[in-house]
Amino acid sequence: MRSVVLPCEAFDNFPPGLPGKLATLAVRIPGGVTTAARQLRIGWLRRLPMLWGQMVTTSVGDPVLDERMRAWTEPVLADARIRRDLVKYARTTFDDAELVRRTEALRDFDGDALVLWAPDNRVMPPERGPRLAGLLPRGRYAEIRGAAVLSMLDEPEAVAREIGGFLAGDRSRGPG
Structure with missing residues (x-):
């Protein structure tokens, strides 16, 4: 079994960063989720x-990102069930x-793992990236x-190259 870990909530980093903290506020305001989803569609606000x-x-102004953001926000705007699930997730405390304990349980993963982090x-x-890789008995750390x-999204070729090398069994680079 193999696993690839990309930048994610790890240890006690929840909600993650400024965007995560703003999301926890948005879900507590009536209409906040819809407003936030609409704001993400406006380039200068989104940035x-x-x-x-x-x-x-x-x-800035990448049309692919505009299209992608519309595709990502449309379900939130169109489906009350998705908004409900998003609110439930963002209101989770x-x-x-406990978050640290659960993250440290990665020590029990017995497969190869690549932690691909954006430092x-x-x-x-x-x-957190090197720390996660250190927890995994057969973990390898690489940076993007x-x-x-x-x-x-930022560096798709670099991510694909790292994952491809990992899946092909390229151990010549050694850890991180």
Whole structure:
């Protein structure tokens, strides 16, 4: 069994960063989820650090990102069930110690693992990537420089290259 871990909520980082904290506020305001989804469709608002600006480093005005954001927000705007699930997720409160314990349970994973982290991002702390890789008995750490949280959008070729090498069994690079 193999696993690839990309930048994610790990240890006690929930809600993650400024965008996560804003999401927890939006779900507590009547109409907040709908308003937030609509704001993500407006380029200059979306690029604000508190919304989407810390999630990606994709160039300003990228039409692919505009189309993708519309596709991502449409279900939230159109389906009350999806809004309900999003609200439930964003209102979840966790005990930090429990989050750490659950993350540390990765020590029990007995497969190969690649932790592919974006150390330049401002939402998922950079030190968490190597820490996650260190927990995994057969973990390997690799970095995607210049990417934000959603490194697969910022640097898709680098992410694909790292995952491809990992899946092909490329151990010549050694750990991290």
